[in-house]
Amino acid sequence: MADKHRKKKMIIALAIKKLLNAYNTNALFFLMTHNDPVIRTHDSFRSLADRFGVSTSTAHTCCGNIARKISLHLVKRFIKWPRNEALDSVTQGFLEKCKLPGVVGAIDACHVRITAPQINPESYYNRKKFHLVNLQAVSDNRLLFLDIFVGWPGSSHDARVFKNSPLFLETAENAIPCNKYILGDAAYPLLPWLMTPFKDYGTLSREKQNYNKQHSRGRQVVERAFGQLKGRFRRLILFYVHKIELLVYCIVAVYVLHNVCILNDDEINDFCEEPDINVYDGLNEDRESGILFRDDLVRYLSQ
Template sequence: MADNNNNNNNERRRKLAVFAGLLIQQTERKVLSHLFTHSQNVNQAITLACLRKDEKPRIEGYVESVIPRYDPDDFREHFRLSRESFEAVLTLLMECNEIPQPGQDGLRGKMPILIEKQLLIFLWYLGNNETFRSIADRFGVSMSTAHECWRRISKTMVSKMASRFITWPHTQQAIQDTTEGFRQLSHLPSILGAIDGTHIRIKAPRVRPDTYINRKKFPSIVLQGVCNSKMLFTNVYAGWPGSCHDARVWRNSPFYRSRNTTIPDGCHLVGDSAYPLEPCLMTPFRDYGNLNQQQKMFNRELSRARQVIERSFGQLKGRFRKLRDFYADDMELIVDGIVSACILHNICILNAEELVELYDEDQEIDVNDDLMVPFNNHAAGVQRRLYLLNLMM
């Protein structure tokens, strides 16, 4: 009997041992499962943190797969140039041999991307009001790479292409063609260009921000432009703070310093009342209610010729939306971007490219309205204007 009890006890102990072992195994499995799950969560957290650190997940294949499927209208709507103009600019940039490509030195030590992709990034930034963060996401690159593409393309265009596409009529034939073109717009003779200034809204810089606040109380820089009758820019000058009057920008521009050799005798520019009257720059008679019919006629004819520069600015800002609100920190890159836009504007006109959108400059009241010119009219300019007035009679 005692032996049976011992056997039963032993059997009971064995079963308890087996049961305890099973409990231990189950506990170990639960612990291991918990640790594995925790490890996965940690890995996912690390991955998400890395993605956040590198902005956000990027879109792959936009340049390689999506853009080739755009029809001509879609391409022009997105990049503000036709495919033909894009290919022409791309060829010019490649001929400059200034921008690294795969197989050459990279962007700040990184593997460079194709010039075609760099140009697309540049055009997207110039033609749309988007940040480098969203552009980097769209084109599948880092923010630093997108910014570097912008810097390289704009620098190359300004240094290598500006003198080719923003040209002043120096030859006798070019001067004759230009004055004849204005003759089709106005009865005022001998016009070699229309001049005006437009304000590019910017983010106020950290250094002396007050100097960039214009009369309409927003920060800007001034773009001074001269164009011909075809709305081609023949001279541009950008970078002066928005608080500066158009006349001051004109008097401090390189074009003004070379005006005696640049503008031949007998020819002149036309500008609005914000500019001083000089032999090389005709402005309208100020209307205080005492103008005679001949003076009013002179003003009308001058206005017909001068409106071409307003339309040029309207096309420029209509095509390249970044020029409406150019919020960036690097002032030098802003100026390069503005000049680059003027170059592309001329290329589009030379290619007879249809405008996608026209920006109405009338929406922006001239910040120089009703300001008196801070310079006295040139006596020779007064005599020149009277001569032209009598010539038109």
Template sequence: MADCSAICVATCVAMELMESSDDESNFLLESDRKDRHKTQDFFEWTVPRYFPDMFKKFFRISPQSFELVCQLLGANEQLAKRTYRGGRQEIPLEKKVMIVLRYLASQETILGISDRFNITVSTFTKYREKVVNAINDLLPRFVQWPEELDSVAIKFNEMGTYEFQNIIGAIDGSHIPIEQPLECPNSYYNRKKFHSVILQAVCKDDLSFVNICVGMPGRCHDAKAFKHSHLSEIGDELCRQGQYHILGDAAYALMRWLITPFRDNGNLTREQYNFNKFLSSKRQVIERAFALLKGRFRRLKYVSIRDIKCICKIISACCVLHNICLQSDEDIAEFIDAEIDELDANLGENFPVNADNGEGILKRNNLTIELNRVNS
């Protein structure tokens, strides 16, 4: 099946400014200060001495995943090794990738990363752009809608305590904090009083993303971000005309392929209350996926760049790497950030939602009867 992921990039593009510093403590910083090889030979001498757990803590991916990423990027024309024609030797691919991974994995400043790897800030900026672009080129391969929908639905049904058949994904939006853009700053200023862009994503039971849309301004409600995404146009086809469905919260309009909870105005029936409980237990997987994404790639906790296009590429690159790492069967427990829910909580309250679809209402009513029967 052709790739169905869409990256929605906002049109407000501005100059990239300096990166802000963070009080994050760098792993092994004290030992590095005592190491005479720290600046000149960090890549050549220090990193090879890291045990796998040290490497994983510093770069937020395992050595095995790092090798896979380098292998995947090795064929990219932007990163291909060129014939040496004299002058300064070209930086090895592994070092370029390592530099960018450290950037995505932390809130360390560009100046700090450049010093650590013994490169100039301009060299860092050049290779960040090339590596991020190369990772984005992998998006159609690693962020794509599943073809075997039956197997996905079975795994969703087996997940957790309750049965809920024919689920193939869960959808939500997450706010990525950014520096105030020079153009259209009010559009990116959300209700929690910080600037952000929205990452809308659909994930499977294994936390991998199957569809992403990046770049809608933080002021937008989830329902509006969804309406402007390609998924809103093709979702029914992807879910085979309602044979399968994805789960969303009450911010989304109810459709035969997008199932949402009953809005609780204080008069829910017992069956409706139970249905909401069943749905919530399955839909939590997308919140866990966002917590893993932001916990692993801590740059997403605050992207101090004013170029919206660059920000969107960085976010989507993190989503691609997120999926690659999951394919490598990494232990993810140490990366999941429990504080992420607080960042996105209630950003959509008091916003109007689109009208529920008649076919969606009928399907949810039938699901309510069936789920109360099988889970009783």
């Protein structure tokens, strides 16, 4: 079993290295984040530099350079919305999981704890009493990330981040076909292409309770995706950062590497992190068209 696991890790490493070698001969530094049992945990750049016999500043430079290369050149190749047969496969996968037709993904947000950045550190100081940066993402039924939005201060509510994201402002109109939608929790607004659960004050009908149950089953995929992301890249537990721009490059890069791992059948369920708990404060307004579409789904499940 151990030999099989090591062989799979080598396949993942070779796949990633093949992608990165075209951009930077020092890609191995970033590869170590995933494949080394120590560096993928919370270890210092000094330890990483010692392993390669270079200075700490060189290790910083190499990791920063390859993170930028991945973010600028590989993100569109590996983080994208499904089309044609791939879209049909995703909707079928969700249908089997939660009985809801037309689901193309699930959206959620989580936080990465960081040290205080040089610019506007107070903006990143969260109710949890430390500095955070917000990560918003949509994943499919295979735990592949389809859309990401990284870098907003952790003090911002999920709804505010969402309404300032490219997904809300422009992407969804072109990426999500008519009569298709994503699933989100109560932190998000109810839209024709974003279905949220009914608020339960103890008076929901059986049909609406069933809808909420199936909705929860489908939405859990994005929580698992975040869990695997943080399980693979333990640096996301606490990120030492001075410049938010570099932090964003690094996080986008690990999103890409996560998808590469999924596409190569690398599973690490034993290392999944617990999902963040969202706090809902009524910042959203449901749209009438979204309400009508959700009611149609309730009737569909009742048939």
